[in-house]
Amino acid sequence: MVKVVVANRLVRDGKTYKGGDVVDVTRGEKRVLLGQGKVRAHIEQDKPAALAAKEGK
Numbered sequence: 001m002v003k004v005v006v007a008n009r010l011v012r013d014g015k016t017y018k019g020g021d022v023v024d025v026t027r028g029e030k031r032v033l034l035g036q037g038k039v040r041a042h043i044e045q046d047k048p049a050a051l052a053a054k055e056g057k
Contacts, residue, residue, distance in 0.1 A: 002030050003042040010038050 001024040010017045010033070017023055022042055025033065033039040 001025065002027060003044075004030055004033065004039040005042045007038055007040055 003022050004025055006017045006019055006021045006023060008019045010021075010023070012023070012025075023039070025039075030039070034041070
């Protein structure tokens with residue numbers, strides 16, 4: 001399972017998700033939903049960029 005972010009509105013398995021919700025889907029579903037423009041890739045960040053830059057100095 002991979003995580004994706006709903007773009008606007010997604011109805012899946014009888015549930016309605018609004019824009020910005022993070023949803024777990026299979027790789028095949030992700031490919032189809034990305035192609036339809038219904039979701040975007042979800043990227044997890046360990047630390048905010050500003051905090052990481054401060055620690056790097």
